[in-house]
Amino acid sequence: MSRKRNQTANQHLSIINPHPQLIKGPDLLHHLVAPPSTATAIDFLEDGSNRRKVSYKTLHALSDSLAQNISSVLEKLEHASSIIPVLLPQSPELYIVLLAILKAGKAFCPLSLDAPAERLDFILNDISADLLITNSEFSNLLDGRPSVPNLRLLLTIGEMLTRDVVEEYGSSESKDGILWAMYGPTEAAIHCTLQPLILTDASTQMIGFPLDTVSAFIALPASEGQNSTLSILPVGEEGELVVGGHQIADGYLNRAELTAASFMHHPQYGPLYRTGDRARLRDDGTFECLGRVLNGQVKLRGQRVELGEIEHVIMMTEGCRAAVAMVVDEALVAFCAIGSCQVSRTHVLQTCKQWLPGIMIPHDVIFVHRIPQLPSGKIDRSALVTMHRHELHRGQFEQRNSDLDTGHFVLDTLKLQLRHDVTPESTCAETGLDSLQAIRLASVLRAKGYQITALQILAARTLHEIMQAAHLARPDEAVPPSRELNSTTYTLQDLPELESWQSAIDHVLPCTPLQEAMLAETISRSSAYCNWVEVELPKKYTFKEIQVALQALAQRNEILRSGFHPTVKQEVAFVQVVWQELTEFQVQQDTPCEASTIVSDAPRHVRRMVC
Known part of the structure; x- marks a missing residue:
């Protein structure tokens, strides 16, 4: 296994082992056990303390015996499926069973022990299973190096490699390490890369270099390019990890679309699989796995x-x-x-x-x-x-019992609305209090007599400040719930703050809860929901011509002459105002400098209007 031996001649592209080796599989085990070997093949830690060892000789004998039984059972069935599902936990028996199935010339389909019964039934029907291998044993993980004093090598793959594991089992000047890491998806027969002797200060994202039987590339993710092509990125750039080699699966059974999205056959590099993992190739020829391209x-x-x-x-x-x-x-x-x-x-x-x-x-x-x-x-x-x-x-429950005499109804309401535990010292940012939740919270509090608005809630920095604001608005008799949306309009007598514009207003509508939430967010964060539309016109028009056209269009579509206004009413925070017409001052022209900055590459006849 050489890190750079098979690296492509183009040292600037993220390619390792463009033409991976082909090594025969099951025969290797036979070479190891002929003559019969008592060397340990499996050393398995069970329940954190019980160690089970299986020699190569025993592994060979047990798998041979089970392979004969599998063949004998399937020979009695007409048109028996070549796929055998396995429902076993991590255990020595799992490896014996998998090897036996391969010796019997069949393929195995691992089943997750935590999968619901409906999913198991679906998979079994999907692969037309005739035989199922299972038992009820379970396993556990390591719990610190002192718990396994005789352990000489810890080989991890997937979720086990954390900072704590690296520091405890890694190598440093003061101690010898036993930690190696591997990486590989099921679709590529699991093990694809290896990082030996990890140092205690190494990144937990290191997955090492590909095995000689595996090719590895960093390419543009499938979402950014067609899967029929492979756009390989330069060394050091982040992209999707693609692996190849003779061990790559043919695809997903009965899943043509999913197969087409993940598997491909490259004319130069052969069968390839897009892992969906975000990674990069380092200058030393090793890979770092940085998480999922989308998942996570x-x-x-x-x-x-x-x-x-x-x-x-x-x-x-x-x-x-x-x-x-x-x-x-x-x-x-x-x-x-x-x-x-x-x-x-x-x-x-x-x-x-x-x-x-x-x-x-x-x-x-x-x-x-x-x-x-x-x-x-x-x-x-x-x-x-x-x-x-x-x-x-x-x-x-504890809070309700301890605060019966202190009257912390507001804090209890906050907990119920936010659906997680909070304290008065919690900041609004860390509790996740957003504008929509503020609308809901204000509605609940007002129904209980606390005269507080969503804007007051959003203006608070901590929950203690929200509690203070609610207590200052002395609880009185309950406030009626917000006006229902089927009450289609307000009268201007309901909204004295709009009386000065009475002659220009056509009618006033209530806002939906979502509109109120977005508007409240805009008040507290002016950059929120700032959008515009750019339109390319077929020929050049003067600003006056465009202004007149927009006014005519708005006259036919009241949504284009609608706006929002904050109110002093307790049951609502905003109303929607529909103007009788769109006036000239509501259609303005950007300065030439500003317009050219926003649409620098646009044709001269493109203008941006601010309404």
Whole structure:
């Protein structure tokens, strides 16, 4: 395995092993066990303490015996499927079964132990399964180097490689390391790259160099180019990791569209698979995997948030061994595995505030001894969601009992509306309080007699300031709920602040909750929702001609002569005003300098109007 031996002659492109080797598979094991070898083939740690060892001789004998049984069963079936599903946890038996299926000349289909019954039924029907191999054993993960004092090599792949694992098992001047890392998707027969002897100060994103049987490229993601072409990027640039070689799968069974989007056959490099992972090739010939091209990003309050980046920052907190960030019930929640360490919520949030924007600061931090995992080894996200909701319910119950005499109704309402635990000292940014939630919160509080508006809520910096504003508006009898939208208009007598424009107003409409939320956000953040439309005209017109045309168009479409105005009414924050006509001062021309800056490459007859 040489990092640069097979690198392309073009040293500026992200290509390693353009023509990977072909190595025969099952025969290698036979060479190792002939004559029979008692060397350890599998050394498996079960339940954190029980070690199970299987020699090459035993592995060979057991897999041969099972292969004969598989062949015997399938020979009795007419038109038996060549695909055998396997429903087993990580265990020595799993590897014995997989090898036996290959020896029997069949293909295996691993099934996830945490998959719902409906999905399992669908897969079994999809592959026309005649035989299912399963048992009920489970496995666990390492819990620190002291728990495995005789361990000589820790080979990780996927989610295990975290900062805590690197620092504990990596190599440094003061200790010998045992940590190696591998990378590879199922579609490429799992193992594609290797990073040996990881140092304690190495990046957790290092996945090393490709094996001699694997080609690796950094290319434009499929979303930016056609999958029929491979646009390879220069060394150092981020793109999608593409792997190739003789081990690449033919595609997804009965999934032609998905196969076409991920697999391709290149005329020069052969079969290739787009991993969907974002990566880059370093100058030393090793790769860094930087997360998913799309997955890992979630939308929170209209903005994209990279969960992996949040987890990476949280792991910078001393004592945090592992971290998972999730959006639960519209709240950004961080789960932090601390083992026996003492870590405070404040410490985690301070670290996040130091490195992350407000939108990416977790609302809640839940501490666990260990991140729960499924039998498949993946993170049990359902268990984390249940854990968070339990903590929230317990916190609300305790708060209700402790605050009965203090009258903190406002804080309880905030918790129920935000759907996660908060304190008076929590900032509005870290709680995730946005304009739409402010509208809902103001409506609930007004119904209980607190005379507070969405604008007052958005103007607050902390929840304590919201509580103060509500208490200053002395609770009185409940305010009637907001006017229903089927009340189509307001009279100008309802809105004395608009009386001076009475002659110019056609009618006034209520705003929808979404409009109110967007307008409230604009008041607190003037750059929000700032949009314009650019139109290319077929020939050159004077500004006056365009102005007259726009006025005529607005006269026929009242939406073009509508605007919004804040009110002093308690039940609404804004109203929609429809003017009788669009006046000249409402259609203005940009200065030549400003227009040329905005549409510098546009033809001379393109003008931008501000309405």
